[in-house]
Amino acid sequence: MSIASDSPVHPALRVAVIGAGLQGANLARHFSMSTDWDLVAICDTNRSRAEDLARTTGKPAVATSVNELLARHDVDAVAIATPARTHHAIALQAIADGKHVVVEKLLADSTERGRQMMVAAHEAGTILMADHTYCYTPAVLKIRELITAGTLGDILYVDSVRINLGSIRPEEDVFWDLAPHDLSVLDFILPDGLQPLSVSAQGADPLRSGKSCVGYLALPLANGALAHVHVNWLSPTKIRQMVIGGSKKTLVWDDLNPQQRLSIFDRTMESGRREPFLRDPIRRNDGAVSYRLGDTWSPALSEFEPLGLMVSSFAEAIRGKHEAPTEGSSALRVLSVLEAATDSLALGGTKVPVGNTHALSEKTNRTSTLEFAR
Template sequence: MSIDADTTVHPALRIAVIGAGYWGPNLARNFALSTDWELVAICDMDAERASVLAQKTGNPAVVTSVDELLEHHDVDAVAIATPARTHHLIAMQAIAAGKHVVVEKPLADTTERGREMVDAARAAGTILMADHTYCYTPAVLKMRELIASGELGEILYVDSVRINLGLVQPDVDVIWDLAPHDLSILDFILPGGLTPLSVSAMGADPLRAGRSCVGYLSLPLADGALAHIHVNWLSPTKIRQMVIGGSRRTLVWDDLNPQQRLSIFDRGVDLKHQEEVLVDVASRKGAAISYRLGDTWSPALSEFEPLSLMVSSFAESIRGGQPAPTDGASALRVLSILEAASASLASAPSHLLEAAS
């Protein structure tokens, strides 16, 4: 993935942003600033809201329906920043018209609709990508690099906390609101993506809001590893932290600490020594755990706006005919876990997850 583009080799691709509400302005601004793209239109049912955004992003055309956009404007791609329940209809319409699509998280409101979007894009030969913005941050890119290089060793556990005193959403619970960030990050950084053996969710609604305001996800992984995610709308303190424990080192990501977002700890259980001690079965019961105490260091991180890298990566995928780093398949894995979590909350404490393909 690269940030800069050579416009003498690759002429700018043409894009429209659909949705001028909360996230649409961020997308429009980055597409307008990118040398990879020409922002052609802003589409929103609220013409006044779309016009205000257009005035801030180079005065692209303003349209009030997807039909009008696809019929009267020549675009290569669309960026969808509308409520999740509308993603499927808009994306399917754009894909049928031969357009590439990037969708705000989550991919859709159900796994079934998400899979239809993935299948339609594959059949049409178009790129379908999810805007999992955290995956394009310098810290998460470095985390992926460290894990891929074997710096942490075998992953033993993941503990993620995303809590704050936040707005209770009218249409989704706290798991669907906040956990997609953590799930997409794990899918991005873990080799082979996030494929839990099962999904167990617990939620609480102490406000009687009609949906969980506090949630916990437990995701058993292969080889005995466990990922645990805590999300909460009711915490007076804001925490954005992920701990990834490996057999060699442990990584701590603190997204609210700009001076040291990543810390690598060469501390933990000395597994090699422990295995040597436990060779003698008779000594297992009384064997003392051996610990390793080493250095702590923080890797240097580049500074850039994650969305600028996301829009550049979208262009690279289109030009190269390659899946995007956060493609439809990865977004579908995240969506399937969210849906399994809802099933777990509604019924049994554990809900087996069918592998998303």
């Protein structure tokens, strides 16, 4: 529950949004509506664009540089919604000034820069959090709840598809553009987070754009499971779907189906007992597998704005109520997979080990006591 801005015990936190583009506008709108926050300023090098956004979000002040913002306005936190290549410098400047930071995906444009941001925030005692918005959606929160409760059993495989007819981005390939959404969700829902043994990437550039426009990621997990991610800018149809196969049940998340986003299937294949048939060459395979065909059901989901929950969770993390659900180490794990994918592409799809972020995660994580805790 949000704390009212006029509460004498927990006054509203003061925040500035850096970047007045589409994502910055979404963040500013939710900060301005939240009783946890007081939107103090909009910062953008384009003053006209910043002023336009300010007029629709309560008329906060406008600044045209981070230096001006930090010098003139007393804020507790900043939300960075600028290109990924700029996140490192802006975040380090804000952290050095004692500000808490939430960063629009991606955390940074490399794991090294992301790691430097994490270390700086840890040493300064400030919160560093990534806005992995899908992790705050009702569907993904329910998926995490079901996996944690053991409803699906052991995870055997994950097959994720995110395809559409999209524009070729000048700064990144399809992996760095679309896959962060799926990877951040995997990190959020898997009991041990996103810690694949390796990454294998296959990409294609049929348009000769100089970057992969179609791609596939294979992520073997420690328990023998396999996660697979398909991303594509060239599909005439838009699909946002994830299938999570468990030893007990299988879950299908169809994000484009508002009537039934989640479906749980009590259908699976199980290993049978083969011992009675091993000596009989004709019936040797009869006991290899068995099938279970049960009911299909769809859990009820709450309806709320994911960004609204994100900004509220950011405030609660700052106030020490719980660990930020998508704190820096989770964002760094996503970056590590993307970098390994880039290396794999350069090596023709060879398996590439993923950089170990676990030790740093343990060092920087804060103890969590609420529902977002792993």
